[in-house]
Amino acid sequence: MENKIKIAIQTKGRLNEDSMNLINEAGIGLSIGKRVLVSTAKNFPMDALFLRDDDIPQTVADGVADIGVVGENEMAEKDENVVIAKRLGFSKCRLSLAIPKSMDYPGVEFFEGKKIATSYPVILKKFLEENNIKAEIHVISGSVEIAPGIGLADAIFDIVSSGSTLVSNRLKEVEVVMKSEAVLIANPNLSPEKQEILDELIFRIESVQRAEGKKYILLNVPNEKINEIVSLLPGMKAPTLVPLAKEGWSSMHSVIEEDDFWEVIGRLKKAGAEGILVIPIEKMIF
Ligand SMILES: Nc1ncnc2c1ncn2[C@@H]1O[C@H](COP(=O)(O)OP(=O)(O)OP(=O)(O)O)[C@@H](O)[C@H]1O
Ligand SMILES: O=P(O)(O)OC[C@H]1O[C@H](OP(=O)(O)OP(=O)(O)O)[C@H](O)[C@@H]1O
Ligand SMILES: [Mg+2]
Incomplete structure (x- = not known):
């Protein structure tokens, strides 16, 4: 072997x-x-x-x-x-049923007797069976969204992400069947x-x-503000503190979420932090 x-x-x-x-x-x-x-x-x-x-x-x-x-x-x-x-x-995307924008959608019963174009016949068949809908599945391997516009099908079942392909083809998403x-x-x-x-x-x-979405942050803090600033930095465990050569000051190291970045930086500055460095993290091993 x-x-x-x-x-x-x-x-x-x-x-x-x-x-x-x-x-x-x-x-x-x-x-x-x-x-x-x-x-x-x-x-x-x-x-x-x-x-x-x-x-x-x-x-x-x-x-x-x-x-x-x-x-x-x-x-x-x-x-x-x-x-x-x-x-x-x-x-990340979803597999959805979509119909022409101009049509009313009463619910899944819409699909009864309709022709649906898709590259995912197995998943679609399961969904239709679960909902007791009899519809015709028309398998095509790409450009599924053009099918209703050219008279090939009444509806489609395909990948949706931003939704812009649906919009360009005058379709609307009516059922999300699976997320992927x-x-x-x-x-x-x-x-x-x-x-x-x-x-x-x-x-x-x-x-x-x-490590994705996380940043390493280094900052200088006055010693009397350490507790206040620690409370602003959730960190991995407790932030690392190193005394600075400058009397009464320490260097603090921690990890922050990229999403919270600007908000946390603003609060740190207000609390007296200086010399703030934010560095990308490649890997995090616990
Ligand atoms: N617009 C999108 N946004 C996000 N993920 C998507 C999007 N389109 C497809 N995917 C995901 O990426 C996978 C591959 O998509 P791709 O378009 O490369 O497939 P394909 O044309 O079947 O490729 P292949 O030539 O290998 O058969 C899809 O099965 C789906 O999981
Ligand atoms: O909701 P959207 O963000 O518009 O994305 C959805 C579209 O993306 C994929 O096609 P792709 O762009 O990979 O083209 P292809 O399948 O024709 O190769 C998928 O087949 C949809 O058509
Ligand atoms: Mg493929």
């Missing part, structure tokens, strides 16, 4: 760049050449196979790859025997050796994810 893990990654398309970034941020040197469809990591026991996302769930279920990065929507559509090893938080994000899927029967490599990969991914 080879002590290496095989990961399936989308060759090109929306998942490719974020998948490659994730692997590189986990400290794994993986490169993709123009026509290279298999690549070996430099410093981690991993080979990558580059595939169309449609083929990734089956490749992982069959054990040709051990793990893979795919949208939850694609995983649900293919319904293969794979497990989610880690939710990845990128490529990129997930790391795994074959459920990995050998203990491969499981160990996967655990290490997940540990690294979690360290990168934890």
